[in-house]
Structure formats: C-alpha cells, structure tokens
Amino acid sequence: MSTEVIDPKSLDRHECSACGYVYEPIKGDDRRNIPAGTPFEDLPPSWRCPVCGVPTSKFQNVGPLNSPSGFKENLGYGFGVNTLTPGQKNLLIFGGLILVFLLFLSLYGLQ
Numbered sequence: 001m002s003t004e005v006i007d008p009k010s011l012d013r014h015e016c017s018a019c020g021y022v023y024e025p026i027k028g029d030d031r032r033n034i035p036a037g038t039p040f041e042d043l044p045p046s047w048r049c050p051v052c053g054v055p056t057s058k059f060q061n062v063g064p065l066n067s068p069s070g071f072k073e074n075l076g077y078g079f080g081v082n083t084l085t086p087g088q089k090n091l092l093i094f095g096g097l098i099l100v101f102l103l104f105l106s107l108y109g110l111q
C-alpha cells in the first residue's frame with residue numbers, strides 16, 4: 001500500500017518557452033482531458049502546448065505555485081493592518097469585499 005497524497009499546490013508548474021503558456025498541475029488541461037492534480041512529469045508523451053503545440057521538452061520548470069509573496073499576505077501588509085488580530089483582518093478583508101460587491105450591485109441597479 002503506497003497511496004501517496006500529493007498536494008497539487010506543491011507540484012512544479014512548467015512554462016512553455018515558445019509562447020509563455022504555463023501548465024499548472026493544480027488545474028490540469030481540460031482540452032486534453034488531463035485531470036487537475038496531474039504532475040507535469042505524468043503528462044502523456046503526446047501532450048503538447050495547448051496554445052502553440054510544442055512538445056513537453058520545450059517547457060521550463062518554473063516552480064510550485066505557493067511562493068512567499070501570496071496574495072493574502074500582500075493584502076494585509078498593503079493596508080498596514082499588521083497589528084490587527086487574524087479575526088479582525090478577516091472582518092476587514094471580507095467586509096471590504098462585501099462593500100465592493102454591494103457597490104457593483106447598486107451600479108447595475110442604476111442602469
């Protein structure tokens with residue numbers, strides 16, 4: 001029994017050197033029936049870049065998705081709310097999102 005559970009976020013992404021398309025293991029490739037969570041190394045040999053059609057040998061490893069500069073961290077530091085508790089931060093972030101959502105709703109309502 002060697003059922004290994006791999007976190008797709010820890011898998012390396014690969015960028016097409018010809019067109020810049022990035023294969024993300026977390027998403028897979030819908031158009032070629034590659035299920036989400038498939039490592040680049042496990043792609044079938046027949047797999048090609050969905051954008052420009054070059055083979056896997058033209059792809060470069062660009063590392064996993066979870067880099068140190070995550071979106072959430074930036075959001076927190078950007079607004080200078082480091083002194084807030086996580087609960088307060090969440091309230092601030094989600095409260096802001098809800099405000100923006102309501103604003104959009106009211107804009108659409110006016111049209």
Ligand SMILES: [Zn+2]
Nearest residue numbers: 016019049052
């Ligand atoms: Zn390409």
